[in-house]
Amino acid sequence: MRDFFLTHEDRAFREEVRAFMSRELAPKMDLIERDQDFNTQLTVARALGQAGYLKLMFPDLYRGALPKPGLIHAVIVSEEAAFLNYAFETTIATALSCAYPIHRFARAALRERYLLPILEGRSLGSICMTEPNVGSDSASMKTRIRFDEVSGEWVISGLKRYISNASKADVYIVWGVTDPEVPPQKGLTAILIPADADGMSFPRLYDFMGRRGSIVGEVAMDEVRVPEENLLGELNGGFKIMLSAFNFERVILGGSGLGVARSAFEIASQHAQERVSFGQKLGQKQLIWDMIAQMSCKIDASELLTHRAAKMYDSGIGGKDLMREASQAKLVASETAVFCADRTVQILGGDGVTRQYGRAEQLYRDARTLPIVGGTSEMCKYLIAAREMPSIRLNL
Structure with a gap:
């Protein structure tokens, strides 16, 4: 029996999502894969947001029919999207991966400004961890984050690569080292950076053999400055x-x-x-x-x-x-x-x-x-x- 862990309610939700994807995503699959039309992805993402499917991980914001929405329902959405087009699923999953720490670790003003636009499909988010010499070994991160006491701003410099939604996202969560004198796990910090911040650039987009239509590239930060409130969680708590x-x-x-x-x-x-x-x-x-x-x-x-x-x-x-x-x-x-x-x-x-x-x-x-x-x-x-x-x- 498949769907063993799912309740009757979960299975009904799957059928609802499957019908949505058949209606909104399936007719556009060729435009995404063959033409690599990113605007088509944005159109479907907006429809997902309007339907409330991007808020499933956030019960305080969700207003749909499910009494207890959660990760299991976000997984169902991911599965049904990837069944038709993995490139599109990558785009929305990346946005949700950005929304998750904003919801959980950002200050109230920051959540209000950046979270709802992502969850309503009006904007995209991205997360920046990987670097030219850093993949799974996040402890070797070279990106540096320092606090300017005079201006009261965080200053970020570094280069991230293989970043999904690079150049297309409206907001980026960037991990960097704030204390190089301690073990890396105790000296990393996460910062939220809007795409239009001075010093942000996107030097290169990659051409992958698969996931045609998704956007993956580099994110460079040259003395990027953001307000103190853009810190996620605590200093060195990244x-x-x-x-x-x-x-x-x-x-x-x-x-x-x-x-x-x-x-x-x-x-x-x-x-x-x-x-x-x-x-x-x-x-x-x-x-x-x-x-x-x-x-x-x-x-x-x-x-x-x-x-x-x-x-x-x-x-x-x-x-x-x-x-x-x-x-x-x-x-x-x-x-x-x-x-x-x-x-x-x-x-x-x-x-x-x-x-x-x-x-x-x-x-x-x-x-x-x-x-x-x-x-x-x-x-x-x-x-x-x-x-x-x-x-x-x-x-x-």
């Missing part, structure tokens, strides 16, 4: 914010991977039941049913792990107590997406690598991003093992 943001992002990415995997599986299983080869349906051949069975098992495992992590979060579990489960969800779902996309291309043969015969080749390109973004598969395995062996200090 690592705590980063940890909570990663948990949120990894569970959402579980939904992303699940959506991509389901989309590939649907194509493969349908083809196996229709295509005749050597006088038999493909699905009657042992090598094919083996692939279908493996995909089915991996998708169920991904769903169970992702929904469990989301339900745990919604029950109040977070921080290090959710790190293992969030990492498991992200690891298994992202690897499952790659496996299902690869096997689908194999089952379809020549049709699988040809754009004229469907979306299999697109899913193959899209899926490969998932084991890298939001913490690599290797980093997820480290975090899982670290929780399972607390008496051993693992060596990265």
Whole structure:
């Protein structure tokens, strides 16, 4: 039984979201993938915001029919969006990853100014962690943040790369070092920077093999100045914010991977039941049913792990107590997406690598991003093992 962890109410919500995506996103998939039309994404994002689907993580702001909205419902939205177009899902998931720390850690005036426009689909947000020499190793961050006592402003300098929504977002959350004399986990700070701040620039946009239509690039800060109130949380408290943001992002990415995997599986299983080869349906051949069975098992495992992590979060579990489960969800779902996309291309043969015969080749390109973004598969395995062996200090 799929959707094992979902209530009847959750399942009804999924059908509602699926109908919304079929109406608003499905007709625009070619414009996003083929034409890389970002304005089309903004149009669908606005519709999502107007429908209230971007407020699911924020019960104090949500005004929809669900009595207890939460991360499980945001995961459902992510899954259904990624099922149709992972590029679009990346755009809105990044915006939500920015909205989450604003809602939780920003001062009231800052929340009022920046949060609602994102959640209503009127603006975009972005998060800036990765640097030219810093991926999973956030402790080696080179971006510097200092406080100017004379002007009462934070001053930020550094370069971030592989930033989703770069140059398109209206607000950026940037992590940097405020105290280089202490261990990195105790000297990081998170700052909110509006896109139009002096000293902000976007030197380069990347051309990825997958997620065509999403915008990913560099964000450079040259002595950018923002008011004191733009501090998120506490001075040198950025690592705590980063940890909570990663948990949120990894569970959402579980939904992303699940959506991509389901989309590939649907194509493969349908083809196996229709295509005749050597006088038999493909699905009657042992090598094919083996692939279908493996995909089915991996998708169920991904769903169970992702929904469990989301339900745990919604029950109040977070921080290090959710790190293992969030990492498991992200690891298994992202690897499952790659496996299902690869096997689908194999089952379809020549049709699988040809754009004229469907979306299999697109899913193959899209899926490969998932084991890298939001913490690599290797980093997820480290975090899982670290929780399972607390008496051993693992060596990265």
